[in-house]
Amino acid sequence: ASTTEVDVSAIQPGQAIKAVFRKQPLFVRRLTADEIKSANEVEVSSLRDPQTLGDRTKEGHEDMLITMGVCTHLGCVPLGAAEGENRGEFGGYFCPCHGSHYDTAGRIRKGPAPLNLQVPEYQFTSDTVIRVG
Numbered sequence: 001a002s003t004t005e006v007d008v009s010a011i012q013p014g015q016a017i018k019a020v021f022r023k024q025p026l027f028v029r030r031l032t033a034d035e036i037k038s039a040n041e042v043e044v045s046s047l048r049d050p051q052t053l054g055d056r057t058k059e060g061h062e063d064m065l066i067t068m069g070v071c072t073h074l075g076c077v078p079l080g081a082a083e084g085e086n087r088g089e090f091g092g093y094f095c096p097c098h099g100s101h102y103d104t105a106g107r108i109r110k111g112p113a114p115l116n117l118q119v120p121e122y123q124f125t126s127d128t129v130i131r132v133g
């Protein structure tokens with residue numbers, strides 16, 4: 001199986017980049033302190049796909065959110081990983097195909113998608129480089 005390496009050192013808080021992993025879009029986002037706070041304020045048991053931000057990030061790197069850029073409804077590429085794109089009502093990602101809103105942890109909050117954006121297998125190979133897959 002192929003892996004993808006991403007240097008995350010240039011990604012500023014509030015910024016996201018798109019990469020490619022196994023021919024699918026991958027979103028790599030550095031969360032701001034406010035985005036981390038709002039993700040952690042959510043009552044997890046109220047979520048459709050209950051996960052904490054900590055469940056979806058690596059210890060010591062809770063500001064780096066690595067997800068597939070594939071809506072869990074019917075597979076469109078959500079908006080929000082490029083400058084100025086609509087991030088939806090919960091400030092994360094927004095899928096314009098049928099209106100799914102994901103929060104700053106990439107969790108589904110509104111709309112038809114059944115699951116959170118998938119977090120792929122990955123590791124930090126240094127403080128600034130992740131290897132996905």
Ligand code: FES
Pocket residue numbers: 071072073074075076095096097098099100111112113
């Ligand atoms: Fe994203 Fe339907 S494919 S809302």
